Amino acid sequence: MTLRFLASPINPADINQIQGVYPSKPTWTTGLGTANPIAVGGNEGVAEVIALGEQAKSAGYKRGDWVIMKGPGFGTWRTHASATPSQVVKLEDAAREGITPIQAGTVSINPCTAYQMLKGFGELKEGQWFIQNGANSGVGRAAIQLGRVWGLKSVNVIRGRDDKEAEEKLKKSLKDIGADVVITDTELQAQGIKDQAKEWTNGGREPIQLGLNCVNGKAATAMAKLLASDSHFVTYGAMSKQPLTIPASMLIFKDIHFHGFWVSKWSEKFPDDKKKAVEEVLELIRKGEFKDTPVDEIKWEWETKGEELIAKVKDTLEGYREGKGVFVFGKT
Amino acid sequence: MTLRFLASPINPADINQIQGVYPSKPTWTTGLGTANPIAVGGNEGVAEVIALGEQAKSAGYKRGDWVIMKGPGFGTWRTHASATPSQVVKLEDAAREGITPIQAGTVSINPCTAYQMLKGFGELKEGQWFIQNGANSGVGRAAIQLGRVWGLKSVNVIRGRDDKEAEEKLKKSLKDIGADVVITDTELQAQGIKDQAKEWTNGGREPIQLGLNCVNGKAATAMAKLLASDSHFVTYGAMSKQPLTIPASMLIFKDIHFHGFWVSKWSEKFPDDKKKAVEEVLELIRKGEFKDTPVDEIKWEWETKGEELIAKVKDTLEGYREGKGVFVFGKT
Numbered sequence: 001m002t003l004r005f006l007a008s009p010i011n012p013a014d015i016n017q018i019q020g021v022y023p024s025k026p027t028w029t030t031g032l033g034t035a036n037p038i039a040v041g042g043n044e045g046v047a048e049v050i051a052l053g054e055q056a057k058s059a060g061y062k063r064g065d066w067v068i069m070k071g072p073g074f075g076t077w078r079t080h081a082s083a084t085p086s087q088v089v090k091l092e093d094a095a096r097e098g099i100t101p102i103q104a105g106t107v108s109i110n111p112c113t114a115y116q117m118l119k120g121f122g123e124l125k126e127g128q129w130f131i132q133n134g135a136n137s138g139v140g141r142a143a144i145q146l147g148r149v150w151g152l153k154s155v156n157v158i159r160g161r162d163d164k165e166a167e168e169k170l171k172k173s174l175k176d177i178g179a180d181v182v183i184t185d186t187e188l189q190a191q192g193i194k195d196q197a198k199e200w201t202n203g204g205r206e207p208i209q210l211g212l213n214c215v216n217g218k219a220a221t222a223m224a225k226l227l228a229s230d231s232h233f234v235t236y237g238a239m240s241k242q243p244l245t246i247p248a249s250m251l252i253f254k255d256i257h258f259h260g261f262w263v264s265k266w267s268e269k270f271p272d273d274k275k276k277a278v279e280e281v282l283e284l285i286r287k288g289e290f291k292d293t294p295v296d297e298i299k300w301e302w303e304t305k306g307e308e309l310i311a312k313v314k315d316t317l318e319g320y321r322e323g324k325g326v327f328v329f330g331k332t
Numbered sequence: 333m334t335l336r337f338l339a340s341p342i343n344p345a346d347i348n349q350i351q352g353v354y355p356s357k358p359t360w361t362t363g364l365g366t367a368n369p370i371a372v373g374g375n376e377g378v379a380e381v382i383a384l385g386e387q388a389k390s391a392g393y394k395r396g397d398w399v400i401m402k403g404p405g406f407g408t409w410r411t412h413a414s415a416t417p418s419q420v421v422k423l424e425d426a427a428r429e430g431i432t433p434i435q436a437g438t439v440s441i442n443p444c445t446a447y448q449m450l451k452g453f454g455e456l457k458e459g460q461w462f463i464q465n466g467a468n469s470g471v472g473r474a475a476i477q478l479g480r481v482w483g484l485k486s487v488n489v490i491r492g493r494d495d496k497e498a499e500e501k502l503k504k505s506l507k508d509i510g511a512d513v514v515i516t517d518t519e520l521q522a523q524g525i526k527d528q529a530k531e532w533t534n535g536g537r538e539p540i541q542l543g544l545n546c547v548n549g550k551a552a553t554a555m556a557k558l559l560a561s562d563s564h565f566v567t568y569g570a571m572s573k574q575p576l577t578i579p580a581s582m583l584i585f586k587d588i589h590f591h592g593f594w595v596s597k598w599s600e601k602f603p604d605d606k607k608k609a610v611e612e613v614l615e616l617i618r619k620g621e622f623k624d625t626p627v628d629e630i631k632w633e634w635e636t637k638g639e640e641l642i643a644k645v646k647d648t649l650e651g652y653r654e655g656k657g658v659f660v661f662g663k664t
Contacts, residue, residue, distance in 0.1 A: 023585045216580055238580035245577050248548055248570035251592030253355045258590035260583025 001049050001056040003067065003083055007105030008045030008076035009295070010316045010325040012237075013264075017043070018313075024072045024264050040075025041313070042327075043264075044068075046091070046105035047081070059085040066091045068108050068278070070271065072264040077309075079300065079329055089271070095279045098286045102295060102326055107278050107285075110138035110293065113236055113263045114146055114212075115277040121232040121259060122210050126151035129201055131223055132212035133157040133185070134239060136170055138293040138324055141177060142281075143212060145290050148178030155200065155208065157223060160184035177291055185215075189222045197226045210234070217242030229254050236261045294323035301330035333384040333393060335415055339437030340377030340408035341627070342648045342657040344569075345596075349375070350645075356404045356596050372407025373645070374659075375596075376400075378423070378437035379413070391417040398423040400440050400610070402603065404596040409641075411632065411661055421603070427611045430618045434627060434658055439610050439617075442470035442625065445568055445595045446478055446544075447609040453564040453591060454542050458483030461533055463555055464544035465489040465517070466571060468502055470625040470656055473509060474613075475544060477622050480510030487532065487540065489547075489555060492516035509623055517547075521554045529558045542566070549574030561586050568593045626655035633662035 016022035018041055026039035049056070049065040061067075067088035069076060074087060096104060117139075124130060130147065134140050135156030147154045156179045161167040171182040181200050187193070198204045207228030213220045214237030221244070224233050233256055235244060250256050267274045284290035298312045309327070316325050348354035350373055358371035381388070381397040393399075399420035401408060406419060428436060449471075456462060462479065466472050467488030479486045488511045493499040503514040513532050519525070530536040539560030545552045546569030553576070556565050565588055567576060582588050599606045616622035630644045641659070648657050 023581070235580060235583040237584070243577045243579045244583065245575045246590070247575045248567060248592075249355070251567040251576065251590065252569070252594050253592070253597075255592055255594065255597065258578070258583065260580075260585070260587055262584045262587070265585075265587065 001053065001061060001083055001085070002051040003047035003081045003088075004050045004331075005045055005047045005076060005079055005081070005327075005329050006066070006101035007329065008042050008327045009106045009109075010042070010077075010298075010313055010327070011044060011109055012316070013072075013109075014042055014044075014077075015313070015316055017041070026075060027073050040078050040081075042075055042077035043072040044105065044109050045076030045327075046101055047076075047083075047088075050080075056085055061085065061090065066096050066104060068104065071268050077313075077327060089275055089278075091278075091282075095282050099282055102297070102328065103285055103292060104282070106138070106293070106295070106324070106326060107281050108267070108274070109263055111142040111146070111281045111290075112267070112274060112277045113139045113261065114142035115281065116263070116266055116273070117212050117234050117236065117261050118143060118146055118150070118152065118210070120261075121234050121257075124150075124152055124210055127153070127206065128210075129153045129155065129180075129206055129208040130210035130212060131155040131157070131208050131226055133188075133219060133223055134214040134237065135174055135179065135182065137214060139212075139214065139236065141174070141293050142290075144174060144179045145177050145284075146281075149284060149289055153180045153201075153206070154178075155181045155183070155197070155226070157183055157185055157188050157219070160186045185219045188219065193222075194226070207231075212236065213244070215239050216244050218245075221245050221247070224250060224256060224258075227254070227256055230256070232257045232259060234259050234261050236263075295326045296323040297328050298325055299330065300327045333381050333388040333415055333417070333420075335379035335399065335413045335420075336382045336663075337377055337379045337408060337411055337413070337659075337661050338398070338433035339661065340374050340659045341438045341441075342374070342409075342630075342645060342659070343376060343441055344648070345404075345441075346374055346376075346409075347645070347648055349373070358407055359405050372410050372413075374408035374410075375404040375406065376437065376441050377406075377408030377659075378433055379408075379415075379420075382412075388417055393417065393422065398428050398436060400436065403600050409645075409659060421607055421610075423610075423614075427614050431614055434629070434660065435617055435624060436614070438470070438625070438627070438656070438658060439613050440599070440606070441595055443474040443478070443613045443622075444599070444606060444609045445471045445593065446474035447613065448595070448598055448605070449544050449566050449568065449593050450475060450478055450482070450484065450542070452593075453566050453589075456482075456484055456542055459485070459538065460542075461485045461487065461512075461538055461540040462542035462544060463487040463489070463540050463558055465520075465551060465555055466546040466569065467506055467511065467514065469546060471544075471546065471568065473506070473625050474622075476506060476511045477509050477616075478613075481616060481621055485512045485533075485538070486510075487513045487515070487529070487558070489515055489517055489520050489551070492518045517551045517554075520551065525554075526558065539563075544568065545576070547571050548576050550577075553577050553579070556582060556588060556590075559586070559588055562588070564589045564591060566591050566593050568595075627658045628655040630657055630659050631662065632659045 028037035216238035217240035360369035548570035549572035
């Protein structure tokens with residue numbers, strides 16, 4: 001089938017992939033007319049089916065269908081592509097009703113990461129607590145909102161800002177979408193944090209039983225110290241570029257279990273679970289219960305120059321930007 | 333009921349408890365005739381029932397029965413004690429047949445730790461591999477032997493010795509009880525170890541799926557690097573007094589799960605499982621399939637001076653001794 005892309009985000013993992021430090025490799029090909037094999041960047045996105053053959057028809061596809069990528073490595077930073085049904089997942093008509101291309105194009109990675117980390121470790125029940133760092137990231141905001149919908153309570157750690165007004169504004173924005181407690185990494189590592197955590201959690205009677213970590217280093221160890229015995233701690237990123245350091249007593253006596261989570265692997269291993277997660281999140285978006293992460297729309301029209309697009313990727317590569325960059329394709 | 337102790341070992345955890353750095357506290361009492369509460373050291377041991385009241389009788393006890401401690405904190409470094417049935421576990425007559433007091437008195441902690449770590453994480457099946465450090469410790473030797481009996485294969489890491497002849501002798505002694513591979517920590521951290529591990533494990537077709545760690549620090553991280561994806565790594569000690577440092581990729585991309593194990597907590601939570609483990613190990617001892625760890629017998633007779641006993645405890649406190657110290661009580 002032939003696809004026309006509608007929206008494709010720039011995720012940190014895409015950058016790592018280009019840098020060659022990501023274990024999942026892109027697809028190299030000479031099929032795009034180059035003498036030497038090249039690869040197209042981008043792992044996430046939504047596309048419209050604009051033409052299809054017998055194989056796609058008998059698999060139930062029709063013109064105008066929206067598809068997302070089944071796994072990583074497809075190369076979504078392009079206007080058009082040809083694909084086989086095995087490379088994509090169809091968004092059913094009911095699922096995409098009222099959903100914008102940006103929403104559909106960014107649902108596979110961040111919201112699904114938050115979804116599965118909250119569901120897959122320790123079976124949190126209504127009223128129970130989790131703690132996370134990087135809480136204003138795409139995954140962080142998704143976890144806050146899914147947690148709120150599922151009746152979970154959250155302690156959210158953000159990096160402190162020099163601009164205290166901006167910091168307060170950020171804290172408020174996370175509380176607005178459902179964060180119960182928001183603190184900075186400095187507050188997390190201050191003395192007396194254990195007593196404070198007790199206060200938040202009804203005198204410790206509602207223990208914190210899950211930690212979600214995308215930072216690593218000292219701040220992650222400090223976060224793990226607030227967990228109750230027999231909790232789970234899930235690492236899905238390492239923004240500090242530090243390893244995770246765990247005191248022996250946290251393993252032996254507190255019996256905390258340390259895991260990692262990689263959404264690509266999960267998607268490949270459990271495609272049906274991923275489809276379910278995607279549909280559930282889209283349904284929440286439709287009902288207004290799940291707000292988009294702030295995005296920076298990057299128009300990709302017929303006349304857009306390659307250099308402009310490359311510059312936008314470099315912006316992400318070089319670090320901090322408020323809002324995730326998303327290529328939004330013109331109808332060409 | 334009144335107990336007469338037969339054999340009580342000196343375990344490293346007993347020392348930590350005296351030092352006040354162990355989370356499980358001893359039982360403080362004035363019942364031994366002191367003005368201020370005191371506590372008796374020792375957490376493991378076997379005792380004979382020498383007198384009993386109605387409560388113990390109706391719980392099925394009789395004179396001459398052997399009992400081990402149900403949980404930690406009883407205080408086993410003493411000749412006699414009174415206990416309630418809830419504090420002890422009876423060794424059935426069949427279970428203690430042909431078993432020496434030293435064997436019965438040392439079965440609860442080290443062999444049970446090895447037993448449950450091999451059983452409880454990742455469900456290893458016949459022919460599968462585990463790797464462990466501190467392989468010549470009591471737990472290490474128990475893991476080698478239980479592994480051999482259950483058809484598991486093991487890579488065993490020991491500290492290198494300056495005396496190479498002694499090192500070879502130690503390697504051989506572990507192979508004699510069933511170790512498939514024995515290497516030193518230096519060999520573990522040398523280049524080319526991954527290729528070597530492939531050779532041991534049939535070209536990597538028999539991946540190493542479980543790690544048992546009582547060392548921590550760099551040597552533990554090096555050991556975790558030999559594990560296959562989705563393996564489990566269990567920490568039960570930290571002889572290096574270092575934390576465990578985990579690179580993010582080991583969590584996220586290799587999906588290794590890091591746990592701790594504390595035999596005291598497990599015993600309290602699953603007393604029936606512990607009883608089963610004890611009986612299974614005693615049965616193996618009886619059949620000659622499980623050899624005792626080398627012990628250093630410390631006679632505790634009527635005429636033994638307190639200072640002599642204290643000196644023996646200090647020996648253990650100050651570090652290295654070949655063979656575990658075990659108090660063996662004279663019939664007084």
